[in-house]
Amino acid sequence: MNILFLHNNFPAQYRHVARRLAADKANRVVFISQRVPGKIPGVTNILSKPHREVKAETHHYLRPTEAAVVNAQAVFRNCLELKKKGFEPDIVCAHSGWGNSLYVKEVFPNARLLSYFEWFYHARGTDADFLDPGAMGYDDAARIHSKNMPLLMDLATCDWGQVPTRFQLAQIPPVFHARLSVLHDGVDTDFFKPDRRVQKKIGNLDLGEAREILTFATRGMEPYRGFPEFMRAAALLMDRRPDLHVLVVGEDRVAYGKRLPEGEGWGQRMVAELKPDPARLHFTGPLAYGDYVKVLQFSTVRAYLTVPFVLSWSLIESLACGGLVVGSDTAPVREVIRHGENGFLAPFDDVEAFAAQIEEVLDTADDMQDIRAAARKTAVEKYALEKLLPRQLRLIEDVAAGRLPPRERSAN
Structure with missing residues (x-):
C-alpha cells in the first residue's frame, strides 16, 4: 500500500x-x-x-x-x-x-x-x-x-x-x-506509567527534599491553557504552604490564542505581578521525554486548565502515570475526568476555588491510591x-x- x-x-x-x-x-x-x-x-x-x-x-x-x-x-x-x-x-x-x-x-x-x-x-x-x-x-x-x-x-x-x-x-x-x-x-501507556521511586531530579534541579510538588506542563504559557489562573492559584498556595514547590514545564510563549507583543511572555508577566518565592518556583523550559515523564511521575498534583478547545495529550499522559490531576471544569476535561473518581475538577475562572481544590488534594495525597489507580485505568482502557x-x-x-x-x- x-x-x-x-x-x-x-x-x-x-x-x-x-x-x-x-x-x-x-x-x-x-x-x-x-x-x-x-x-x-x-x-x-x-x-x-x-x-x-x-x-x-x-x-x-x-x-x-x-x-x-x-x-x-x-x-x-x-x-x-x-x-x-x-x-x-x-x-x-x-x-x-x-x-x-x-x-x-x-x-x-x-x-x-x-x-x-x-x-x-x-x-x-x-x-x-x-x-x-x-x-x-x-x-x-x-x-x-x-x-x-x-x-x-x-x-x-x-x-x-x-x-x-x-x-x-x-x-x-x-x-x-x-x-x-x-x-x-x-498515549504510550507502557512509557507513561507510574514510578513512585523515580528521583525528583531534572538536570541541575534537585527536588529530592521537596515534600509537595505542584506541576503545570503544557507547550506554552498562555491564557488558553489557564496559565495566569494557575499562577495566581499557585501563589496563594505557596503563601499558605511553605513546603510547596511549583514546577512549570514548557516555553514562555503563546501556542494558542492572542499573542503578546514581541519580547513579552505570560511567564514574565505573572512573576512580575505575583512576585512568588524564586527558591520554590521553577521554570524548566521544554523537556526531553525522559525528563518530562519523570516530572509527571514525581508530581504530587498536576494542574491542567483549558478553555473549551482541543484537549492536550499531556492530560492523558498524566493520568497514565497515575497522577493526581486537578483540571478545569470545562467540557473537554469533563470528557476524561470524573470528579472524585479519577481526578478532580474546579472552576477555570475562580482562582480561590481552584487553589482550594489543589490544597484538598495535597492534604490527602497519601490516601488517594484509588484515585491514582482509576486515573491509570482510564488511560489504559480508553486511550492506550x-x-x-x-x-x-x-x-x-x-x-x-x-x-x-x-x-x-x-x-x-
Whole structure:
C-alpha cells in the first residue's frame, strides 16, 4: 500500500501510525510537511515551501483561507513531482485546517482521502469568547466563522474523517457526522506509567527534599491553557504552604490564542505581578521525554486548565502515570475526568476555588491510591496506544480499500 501523509509539522499526530506502516516493507510511506525535525525509518520526507506569504491587502476575514490556498499550492506541486516519479498513493492521510489537502485529489483522483479534523471554529460558546465574552463583536465573529472555509472543503471532499474526542466532534456540523469516526491518537501507556521511586531530579534541579510538588506542563504559557489562573492559584498556595514547590514545564510563549507583543511572555508577566518565592518556583523550559515523564511521575498534583478547545495529550499522559490531576471544569476535561473518581475538577475562572481544590488534594495525597489507580485505568482502557493504534491502522486500511463505512464506524 502507498500512503501519503500531509501535515504542516512532522510527524505530529501521525508519529506512531506512520512508523508502524513504514515498518512493513510492502508499504511505501511519504510524508509532506513544512518542518522535518527528525526522521522515521522507512518514511520519505518531502519539505513543502509555500511560495509567498499572505498579502497584507487581503481582506482580514480571508487571510487564513489565503494561507491555506498557498499551502495547498505548494503541496500540489510536491504531489505533481511525486506522480512524475511514479508514486500514486492508495490513501492520503491529512490534517485539515492548514489547507494541505485541498487540491490533492486533483493530482491523485483515485486516492482515498482520510482527513483528521482537530478543530471547527465557532465565535461563541467555545474557545473564542470564553475568556472575555463581552469582547466578541460582529467583526470578530464573522472573521472566526470564515476560518472554517478550508475545513468545509475537506469535509465535502474527504472519503472519511477522524476526530480525536467527542467534544471536538460536537463542534463539527451534525450533517457531516455520519462520515466521521471518533478515534483518539493514543498515549504510550507502557512509557507513561507510574514510578513512585523515580528521583525528583531534572538536570541541575534537585527536588529530592521537596515534600509537595505542584506541576503545570503544557507547550506554552498562555491564557488558553489557564496559565495566569494557575499562577495566581499557585501563589496563594505557596503563601499558605511553605513546603510547596511549583514546577512549570514548557516555553514562555503563546501556542494558542492572542499573542503578546514581541519580547513579552505570560511567564514574565505573572512573576512580575505575583512576585512568588524564586527558591520554590521553577521554570524548566521544554523537556526531553525522559525528563518530562519523570516530572509527571514525581508530581504530587498536576494542574491542567483549558478553555473549551482541543484537549492536550499531556492530560492523558498524566493520568497514565497515575497522577493526581486537578483540571478545569470545562467540557473537554469533563470528557476524561470524573470528579472524585479519577481526578478532580474546579472552576477555570475562580482562582480561590481552584487553589482550594489543589490544597484538598495535597492534604490527602497519601490516601488517594484509588484515585491514582482509576486515573491509570482510564488511560489504559480508553486511550492506550496499544489498543488505539490497531484501530487506526484498520481505519486506514478500510478507507484505502473503499470499504465505507469502515469497521471503525461513524461517530453517531
